Every structure is written in structure tokens, then in C-alpha cells.
Amino acid sequence: MNAKVAVIGGGPAGLGAAVAAYEAGINPEDIHIIERDMELGGILQQCIHNGFGQLIFGEMMTGPEYASHYIDEVLKAGIRFHLNTMVLDISPDRVITAVNQEECLMRINADSIILAMGCRERTRYQIHLPGERPAGIYPAGTVQRLINIEGALPGRRAVILGSGDIGMIMARRLVLEGAEVEGVYEIMGSPSGLPRNVQQCLRDFEIPLHLSHTVTGIHGNRRLEGVTISRVNPESLKPMPGTERYVECDTLVLSVGLIPENELSEGAGIKLDGWTGGPIVDEERETSVDGIFGCGNAVHVYDLVDDVTKSSELAGRSAARYVKGETICREHVLSITAGENVRYTVPQHIRKQSDEPVEVFFRVYLEAANVKLQALVAAEVISEESRRVVKPPIMEKIILQGDLLPVDGEIIIQVVEK
Amino acid sequence: MSGAKEHILTCINCPMGCTITVKAKGSKVLSVDGNECKAGEKYAILEMEHPMRILTSTVKVKNGILSRIPVRSSAELPKGNIRECVRLLNDLEVNAPIDIHSPVLKDLLGTGVDIITTRSMERDGE
Known part of the structure; x- marks a missing residue:
């Protein structure tokens, strides 16, 4: 089978990328979305809460409604998609190997590939949580699937470790479905999820949020019976002896971060960024392998699906341009470097010749008030924006005007006091 | 003003989640401060008088x-x-x-x- 554009993953990123490639002039018959689930929409189908779509549609939608919009676009355009199909391998010369029940093994020779695999949840073992190994310990997204898709309540009395958005959203869901949530425990000194979720998911339901606390013990033989909670030193994040407290619970929900899913990217020889966990990409979202693009949470984990869609539309347009042979590379690559109070940037470099503005996404290390976001070239400011406050859970963005970009060298992104 | 109380709210309208300071006497709002946009003011007043949520x-x-x-x-x-x-x-x-x-x-x-x-x-x- 041949494809002009093959999209790996039928979630919000994959849908947005496929539709954008179609709108950029690629024949819908030549666009293939490959999805491992039984339907399109990805994780949005289990995100039944609202708050999606504000940037793109100017209204608050639920996850399934947001997904529906793009699924309808795919169907209307006649873009091809393969459900229940698992991609096993992507080669550097863009041959995709996948399996499903109808065709068993299938190979797709693709002129371009868009990686839209999304992300995975960090597990108990990745945060080195000590103790017994009973049933009842779930990543927040699994609890979300159990309650919202399967209609099953995972337990009666839950403790939530980590204040990520999904954890807070599931705290509210658990309470609404009749379970008790003893509290949310966060190792850092500030919540890791969005402020609005602290309000509408925790405070609205009087669920306590304990900052600078973590779980230091898991108890229970077959089923979880309780956890030990300790206060941590705010500097070293180490548990403080003598602060241990036993909390009875039958469920521990982990909301301790998301990691871009990139086993396939690694197999294709794509260079990953140690900070984001996703492929290193240029301003068109092309990875280090020719003709393979990345978008959405597979590149770096976004706060908002609207930004996932925008990044995937960019990747979709870029793949179309690549397939049509319209891409022009710059003579010199411009690197983008994370400066003061900037953890990482996406894109990591600029490689194409264009006058289009470049949006650089980044996260700060530390909360700060009254700051300037700056882009510097040779100590000269080429772009600057003010913010009343910046926080690590909120992704920031600065726009670089195409005509102000230098011929070569480095662009430094930094956040400094006014 | 006697009986006026300060309330700290977090706006739920958008991901920014502005911290809004409301001065109110009972549920009557006297001043709203800290919101970046108009929607924040509307939210703060409603939140004091008659909080509403999507279910x-x-x-x-x-x-x-x-x-x-x-x-x-x-x-x-x-x-x-x-x-x-x-x-x-x-x-x-x-x-x-x-x-x-x-x-x-x-x-x-x-x-x-x-x-x-x-x-x-x-x-x-x-």
C-alpha cells in the first residue's frame, strides 16, 4: 500500500494533521490515519469534562464533542483510516509495518509520515514508589477510562498522588460517582495542574490539597488497604522523618506526569529531546529524519487540546508541502536555546526558508510575577512580550517575526524580571 | 466600609486561571480586582451571588x-x-x-x- 501522508494515531493530533494535509491539497485517498483503538478520537473520548475548544471554537466543549468535530471533517473529506490497527515499526525510509485482524500484516510505503501517538502516563515504578504490590493502584487516565467508558468504579475511598489535571478531574468524578476522596497529595510546593481545576475539581467539592507531601508507603496484601503519607522538605523533596501518617484507602490514583510516546520514533532513528521526551523538531515540525513530522503530545505534552490541534495542523501543512516538493531549506540552521527560567523550547531549531512568523512554545522552571518573555539574537532583543505571571503548569509562547531572523547562529528564549 | 469582606477566587473561564480579589458585603460585590479580562469580572460577581457550573x-x-x-x-x-x-x-x-x-x-x-x-x-x- 502507498500513502502520500501516513498519520500514526487517530487522536486529536492525528485528526488535525490529516485534515490539514487534505486542506493543503493532498488527495484524501492518499492520506491514511492508522489508529489502534476501535474508533477515532483518541483520549478525548474518555475526557468527558468540559473546557476544550476555547481557543479554536470560542466555546467550552467536552472531549467527545471536540473529537466529533474533527472526526466529521475526516469523514466528510473521505480521508482513509484503519481502525484496530497497531503500528509495529517505522523505518527511516518511511516504510510502516502494522497489524490488524483483517489484513494481518500490512506495509505502507509513505512519502511522508506524521507522528501523532500522543503520550503515556508515568507509572508507579517510574516514580520509585516503595511498598507492597496490591491491586488498587491506578494511573489517573486508567481511572478515567474505567469510570467514563466502562462505567466501573475502581474503589470506595481514594487517595490521589500528584496534582496533575487528570488527577484533579478524576477526584471530582470519583466524588460525583459516590466514592470518597481523602485528599490530593503533591510533592511540589504548588499544584502541577491548571488553577481552574484546583477550583472547580477540588475546592468546589471540599477535597483537601496537601502540598509538599508524598506517599512513602503502600500497604495491603491482595487489595490496597492504606498508604503512608509524609511531608517532604520543600528544597530537597526528601520525606521528613517523624511526619508519617497512615491513611486508609482502597484506591491510589497516580497523576504524576505524562511522557510523549516515542518507541516508534526511536525505531525510525529519530533524535529525541531529553527535556521534552519527544522528537527534536524544526519550525515546520519536521523531525531529524527526512519526511517524518511530529505533532501534539508525542512532541511535548500540551496543557490544551486546542494547541495540540494547531501544532498538528502545522505538521499536516508541512507534510503536504514536503510531498509536493515545495520545502526550501535555509543555508544555515538556527538553533533555539532555552535561557533563563526556560525549561525547554519547541521547536528546537529553525531550518526552512520562509517569512512566516515562528511560534516558539516553552515552559518555565519557576513561577514568577511581572516578567518579560524575550527572544535574543547576539544579545539583541528580537521579540518581547509581558506577562503578569508565569507558572510551570501553563505553557508559554513567543512569536518570532520571519523577517527579523538572523542568517545563522542562535536564538535564546528567556524569561526575565521587568 | 463596615461588614465588607475580601474573597480570593480562581477564575475557571480559561486556562490562565486568574486569581481574583473580590470585596463584597454579603453577596453584594463592591469591587473586583486581578482579572485579565471581562469574563473574569462576570465570573467573580456570579460566583459571589449565585455560583454556576456545567455538569x-x-x-x-x-x-x-x-x-x-x-x-x-x-x-x-x-x-x-x-x-x-x-x-x-x-x-x-x-x-x-x-x-x-x-x-x-x-x-x-x-x-x-x-x-x-x-x-x-x-x-x-x-
Whole structure:
């Protein structure tokens, strides 16, 4: 089978990328979305809460409604998609190997590939949580699937470790479905999820949020019976002896971060960024392998699906341009470097010749008030924006005007006091 | 002013989540400060006088490709009624196939607000 554009993953990123490639002039018959689930929409189908779509549609939608919009676009355009199909391998010369029940093994020779695999949840073992190994310990997204898709309540009395958005959203869901949530425990000194979720998911339901606390013990033989909670030193994040407290619970929900899913990217020889966990990409979202693009949470984990869609539309347009042979590379690559109070940037470099503005996404290390976001070239400011406050859970963005970009060298992104 | 109290709110309108300081006497708002936009002011006043929330949940669905279908309230409901409204959804069961935005419960507790589906669901086996 041949494809002009093959999209790996039928979630919000994959849908947005496929539709954008179609709108950029690629024949819908030549666009293939490959999805491992039984339907399109990805994780949005289990995100039944609202708050999606504000940037793109100017209204608050639920996850399934947001997904529906793009699924309808795919169907209307006649873009091809393969459900229940698992991609096993992507080669550097863009041959995709996948399996499903109808065709068993299938190979797709693709002129371009868009990686839209999304992300995975960090597990108990990745945060080195000590103790017994009973049933009842779930990543927040699994609890979300159990309650919202399967209609099953995972337990009666839950403790939530980590204040990520999904954890807070599931705290509210658990309470609404009749379970008790003893509290949310966060190792850092500030919540890791969005402020609005602290309000509408925790405070609205009087669920306590304990900052600078973590779980230091898991108890229970077959089923979880309780956890030990300790206060941590705010500097070293180490548990403080003598602060241990036993909390009875039958469920521990982990909301301790998301990691871009990139086993396939690694197999294709794509260079990953140690900070984001996703492929290193240029301003068109092309990875280090020719003709393979990345978008959405597979590149770096976004706060908002609207930004996932925008990044995937960019990747979709870029793949179309690549397939049509319209891409022009710059003579010199411009690197983008994370400066003061900037953890990482996406894109990591600029490689194409264009006058289009470049949006650089980044996260700060530390909360700060009254700051300037700056882009510097040779100590000269080429772009600057003010913010009343910046926080690590909120992704920031600065726009670089195409005509102000230098011929070569480095662009430094930094956040400094006014 | 005597009896005026300061309240700290977090706006839920957008991801920015502005911290808003409201001075109010009882539920009467005297001043709103800290919001980046107009929606924040509106939220703060409503939050003091009569807090409202969108309700999202699921209901049982028969013959569908899945056993639950997600739903939401067609408009905001009084925050104090949310738990009662969720209980009303417990016994509800709808039939597949069903379209997105189909009402499954009308005029919830006399609020004029409906509960509607947020996706379509095909019949199993079709």
C-alpha cells in the first residue's frame, strides 16, 4: 500500500494533521490515519469534562464533542483510516509495518509520515514508589477510562498522588460517582495542574490539597488497604522523618506526569529531546529524519487540546508541502536555546526558508510575577512580550517575526524580571 | 466600609486561571480586582451571588458499542444542585443508536436546563 501522508494515531493530533494535509491539497485517498483503538478520537473520548475548544471554537466543549468535530471533517473529506490497527515499526525510509485482524500484516510505503501517538502516563515504578504490590493502584487516565467508558468504579475511598489535571478531574468524578476522596497529595510546593481545576475539581467539592507531601508507603496484601503519607522538605523533596501518617484507602490514583510516546520514533532513528521526551523538531515540525513530522503530545505534552490541534495542523501543512516538493531549506540552521527560567523550547531549531512568523512554545522552571518573555539574537532583543505571571503548569509562547531572523547562529528564549 | 469582606477566587473561564480579589458585603460585590479580562469580572460577581457550573457525567446506554454514553448539561446549573442532578442520572438508560446532542433528560429540577449527549453512539454489531 502507498500513502502520500501516513498519520500514526487517530487522536486529536492525528485528526488535525490529516485534515490539514487534505486542506493543503493532498488527495484524501492518499492520506491514511492508522489508529489502534476501535474508533477515532483518541483520549478525548474518555475526557468527558468540559473546557476544550476555547481557543479554536470560542466555546467550552467536552472531549467527545471536540473529537466529533474533527472526526466529521475526516469523514466528510473521505480521508482513509484503519481502525484496530497497531503500528509495529517505522523505518527511516518511511516504510510502516502494522497489524490488524483483517489484513494481518500490512506495509505502507509513505512519502511522508506524521507522528501523532500522543503520550503515556508515568507509572508507579517510574516514580520509585516503595511498598507492597496490591491491586488498587491506578494511573489517573486508567481511572478515567474505567469510570467514563466502562462505567466501573475502581474503589470506595481514594487517595490521589500528584496534582496533575487528570488527577484533579478524576477526584471530582470519583466524588460525583459516590466514592470518597481523602485528599490530593503533591510533592511540589504548588499544584502541577491548571488553577481552574484546583477550583472547580477540588475546592468546589471540599477535597483537601496537601502540598509538599508524598506517599512513602503502600500497604495491603491482595487489595490496597492504606498508604503512608509524609511531608517532604520543600528544597530537597526528601520525606521528613517523624511526619508519617497512615491513611486508609482502597484506591491510589497516580497523576504524576505524562511522557510523549516515542518507541516508534526511536525505531525510525529519530533524535529525541531529553527535556521534552519527544522528537527534536524544526519550525515546520519536521523531525531529524527526512519526511517524518511530529505533532501534539508525542512532541511535548500540551496543557490544551486546542494547541495540540494547531501544532498538528502545522505538521499536516508541512507534510503536504514536503510531498509536493515545495520545502526550501535555509543555508544555515538556527538553533533555539532555552535561557533563563526556560525549561525547554519547541521547536528546537529553525531550518526552512520562509517569512512566516515562528511560534516558539516553552515552559518555565519557576513561577514568577511581572516578567518579560524575550527572544535574543547576539544579545539583541528580537521579540518581547509581558506577562503578569508565569507558572510551570501553563505553557508559554513567543512569536518570532520571519523577517527579523538572523542568517545563522542562535536564538535564546528567556524569561526575565521587568 | 463596615461588614465588607475580601474573597480570593480562581477564575475557571480559561486556562490562565486568574486569581481574583473580590470585596463584597454579603453577596453584594463592591469591587473586583486581578482579572485579565471581562469574563473574569462576570465570573467573580456570579460566583459571589449565585455560583454556576456545567455538569458532565455519563449515563447507561443499551445496545451501544460501549456501555456508557457521556452527557453534559445544556447550560450551567446552580453549583449547589450539582450532586442532586448527578443522582437523577443514575437510573437513566438510553438506547443506541443515538445522536450527539440528543436530550436524555429535560428541564432538570425545573431549571430549564436539559441533559444532552456529547457524542453519538452506534448500535453494537453494525
